[in-house]
Amino acid sequence: SLEVRGALTGTMDTPRTFTRVATRLDAAASGAQFPQGVKLAADLSAARAATGETYRLAVVAAGQEIANVTADLPRGAPMIAGAWKLDVRDAEVAPFAFGKPLPAFTVVGAGAFDTDVRLSAVRVSGRLNATVDRLQIFMPELVVLGELTIGTEFDLAQSAGGIAVRKLEATAAAAAPIASVRALQAFEFNWQTREVRASDLARELFGLELHGAPVAWAQPFLKDIAVTGGPVRGQLVANARSGGVTLRSTAPLRIEGVRVVRAGETLVERVDVALNASADYTPHGWQAEIAALDVQSGAAKVLTLAAKAGQLAGRDQAVKATGTLTVDLPALLAQPVAAGVLTLTGGEAVVEFVGSLQTTSEIHAKVSLANLATNVD
Secondary structure, three states: OEEEEEEEEEEEEEOOEEEEEEEEEEEEEEEOOEEEEEEEEEEEEEEEEOOEEEEEEEEEEOOEEEEEEEEEEEOOOOEEEEEEEEEEEHHHHHHHOOOOOOOEEEEEEEEEEEEEOOOOOEEEEEEEEEEEEOHHHOOHHHHHHOOEEEEEEEEEEEEOOEEEEEEEEEEEEOOOEEEEEEEOOOEEEEOOOOOEEEOOOOOEEEEEEEEEEOHHHHHHHOOOEEEEOOOEEEEEEEEEEOOEEEEEEEEEEEEEEEEEEEOOEEEEEEEEEEEEEEEEEEOOEEEEEEEEEEEEEOOEEEEEEEEEEEEEOOOOOOEEEEEEEEEEHHHHHOOHHHOOOOOOOEEEEEEEEEEEEOOOOEEEEEEEEEEEEOOOO
16 A cells, blocks of 8 residues: 655745745555555755745655755856756665566666756756666566666756767676767757767767677577577777768677577577678668678688668658678588588579568569589599
8 A cells, every 4th residue: 555645835925925835745655565664755845045046855765865856046047057866776666666566776876967947958967877687577578688787977968959968978787798888079969850960070979889798688589599609799989970870880790609599400500790880870861781791600601791771761761772692602501500401512602682672572683603512422
């Protein structure tokens, strides 16, 4: 059961004006999971003096302050400026979630903010560290994530036109570091025009490094196919271009020792995958390019793919793709998926394709075989 009591108090200096307004809320939850009961209290106040206005919010759970916000509006000033602080855990708020399960989490952080009096332009900065677990309550497939640790340092500004990133550094880790992202210069994204703006187009916007993203994270979405292998590593950077963003790999995305199994049958055994790719987004459309996707088994390169795909902005625009796939036939036939199909000691297959995906899809392909060789007893 949940019980909430509130009290509103006010102090007036004239019959028409207030010098202070305050609200006190006390919530108490009890039940089989909380035999001792849990209490949560919130105090919110706004006060006016000759020097200006002050605002305060404090939330207390189990005798500990879990949230605090203070702000001041000096007399004649156009902006409200203040500070925020969080130190909250799931156990402190779960009893007040009306029976809805929550993930296990901790959030600790502090910083500053400012805004105009209409709250139409808000800037928030600070540091925030969090841990989160049991995300499977939102989606069963997320059970593979386990406990994550996330750290951020940021300086963000929001307005009616969009969001401005002045500073952003974030890291994610599990048992080992997973990924990190860092803004390399200030930039803005306009919600209405979908444009990205940066002061220096020659400089990179942000960098993303994958230190070791577990390939097992993709497993729940692959249904009856099991994929194992080393963690995903690589580096990407983004640049502003033509009102949009170009994302490209500066160090190939790599997965080593990949093994693919379906219904207990091994299809692919111990191959290494390396990907060099880029993607462009502008308000006029998008394009993605695979400069080289290499799949290698030992010293043999099983296949190489180079491809492009893109779509113009607008309704009912087709996705168009083109590319070339080169396959080393002996190396491919050595994989379990092709075991016993054919024995070749040499040979190469090249597939050149062009496709258009829309209401009606079309794919044209040219297949060439060369240098076929086999042993004849």
